[in-house]
Amino acid sequence: MTVSVRKTWRWIVALLPTLLTTGCWDSAGLDNIAYIHEVAVSYRKGVYTMYATILNVPVVTETSEKAMSEKAAPVYVVRARGNSWIEAVNNLFPTSPKRLMWSQFTTLILHESLLKTHYLDVVDPLLRYREIRPTVWVYGTRVPLAKLFQTKMPLESNPLYTYINNPNEVRVFGRVFPSVRIHTFLRELNEPGISPLLPELSMNTPKRVTWYKEHEKMSFMTVSSVGVFSNRRFVGWMPRNALMGLMWARTGGLRIPLYIRRPLIATVYLHYNKVKISSVQRHGRTFFTIRIRGKADLAEQSQEIQVQQLTEQIQTRMAGDVMKTFRAGVALHSDVLGLGQQAYRRYGFLWPFHTKTEALRSIRLHPDSLQAVSVTLIRAHSGMRFVMPP
């Protein structure tokens, strides 16, 4: 053999095993996979219970070759238990006739029982597995999981179209707390001076709304409140009457209605506000002021009233809401408005590295830490003026 032929053979011998024995072993046939879509976990007396929805692809018959995206994709709900969440998952795997994959996993629901105990034991392995992306939507709930997974949603022919699975696509107007992805949640969990907010899924909360399907009342899911954390510990749910301040000063929202009933009658819509937090340090404590600037759209106005008067009333109301939220947060020993973060970043240089605890103590909130809330609104859009004949 000449040198070049020998060289070629060497290449072939080296390349063939590399090409044929690597990589392709984990390839999966398209229709031999089932996809885990949603997972909910609860905990009771050392036992983790997992509910998972698994997507099943409907059979497309020869007569209807149309793509089925709009049609119902039946999902299977599976319950699995184990002494850890991983164990529950591994108990599930052998029972599935198809290979289960996590690549389409979108929603994680953590039950209150788990939140109060070992929720980090679920989050941690979740992020270690390569098939799962840290873009999973994460929710908390107080509803028993079995009930949550038996609900049939209104308007949803396809369970993949629920609000909780694509909150970005199902645009929700009004007083809905924005959903969070797990990377945001974890980032805020590790950040000093801010309390991550976990949207709470609940069923049938708004008392004044009923959905019917053929004269039967339907149950529905809403995001009714948020869970509050402090130092990575779950400390409780925000009271519902203290939620509005979060929307004004922290998360914002799309077309949040604000109803004014006394003494004037009007409705305005508010959008994302500009929030500016400023702080001063005095005697080892930090005091904050919040300045909110935003635009308001007038939606309803019953009498001819002075714009100035109305604006002032709305501003006072919003400032009151923010203050109420702040106090509710302090009652839970948490910083729901993220005030401390501003001071932590701003005054970080004042504190040597080894005095981090000192710094954190200085930004700990007290009921009087928030000194003032000022709101400035501009009327962005008042609609066409329509004068009713007398």
Add this chain to the structure above:
Amino acid sequence: MSSPISKSLKASQDWLQEHVLSHCQDVKPFSFLLGDDADEHFVRVWGVYLDGSTDVERVTQTFMPLLQETFRRGPYNSLHEFRDHLRAPDASVATEWNGAVEALFGGQALLFLDGYEGVLTVDKTKKPERTPEDPPIETSIRGPRDGLVENIVDNVALIRKRLPTPDLCCEYFSIGRRSHTRIALLYMRDVARPSLVDAVRSRLSAIADLDELTESAHLEELLEDRALTLFPTFDSTQRADKSAAVLSEGRIVLVTDNLPTALIAPATLLQLLQSVDDYQDRFPFATMTRVLRWVGLLISLILPSIYVASTEYHQDTLPIFLLLSLVSAHRGVPFPTPIEAFVMLIIFELFREAGLRLPRAAGQTVGIIGTVVVGDAAVRAGLASTGMLVVMGITAVSTFTIPNFTLSNAVSILRFLFLIMATLFGDIGIVLCIVLLVAHWAGLRSFGVSYLSPYSPFEWSDWKDTFIRIKWTRMNIRPRSLRSADHVRRGAPKK
């Protein structure tokens, strides 16, 4: 064979009889008497011509009377003197058999005058040829319809018609011991980079010991910088207007006799993705079509492999509804997706080849049967999934957006490589292939010009005629990557 032609007509007849006439029956002899019988001042003339290539009618009707009249004004001492008195620019004298035979088979008539050394050759050729018409593979909507033909003289004339200037240089080379193929090297003297012209000239002169040259692809292989590559380092065209345009850009054009295809050098990848119509429409539209062609190149290269990689390895890259559609479409197909993709790709190439080989009308039928009937039947029979069929259909259509035929063939081969790598390694394999491909492109040179220019090496001023095409009135300078002798196309030269 190279011996002088003797004075004796008999000797010439014998020589030709032995060397040519005995075995080339398409060479026809004829003879007549020149001068007047009455005053005994006459000479016996014997001639030969190539049947079908020599225009006998013109020889007898226009040349003979001239010959007769010149002869009457004689006498002459030599054939050269005779020639000097002949008022015909297309007549010349050959003294060696070698040149005479070459002229004969080039279509010229040979006239042996008894008593004179040498032979009179008359260039009244009329070879079988067609008139210039719209080239079928490079159609243009607004452009001219006179494409190149199989005659080098006509082709040079077609180009010269568009650049009637002495700066357009035309150098002839003859290549091939047997074929004597004439090759014309065309360039603009004051525009083309001198080193480029020298390189082409020296490479052409260096071609030796070649039996015959009949294809432009052979010429391409003889001249190219790098021997082992799938990609064409010459652009080719069948259009005279494109040839003229690239000449004025500073490139060179090689016209080969008997071929309607001219070679253009240097060629870059971006140039291969341009078409004539780009310059005949408004510039935003030209930009859009160019971007579309790049998209087409990319799709035809990687779409099947992306499909295989996404469905086999990276299901998370697909939106859930698309994934579910693909899964339900694939349900019941007995083959795994990679095998399905291979089979479909091979079938696609089969149909393409069949369509090319068959007569044009039948080829279209095969195309329709292939795409519509067989594809649909395959899905109904559960042999292929609809998703795969859509992918293959888009790939097939995208392949046809690539204007250069050689480039699209290269893409067809690479597509299989991409598919193999995607099957084995998923997206990583595709990325690896792209990296290697770009590295290969970056290593290619076409007469010293990088294949990826003006992106690598970076030349900002050339960008106006690459992905995008700006207004023609703004393209005031020639491509800098060609390092032309004269950069300025419009306006005063900038010092």
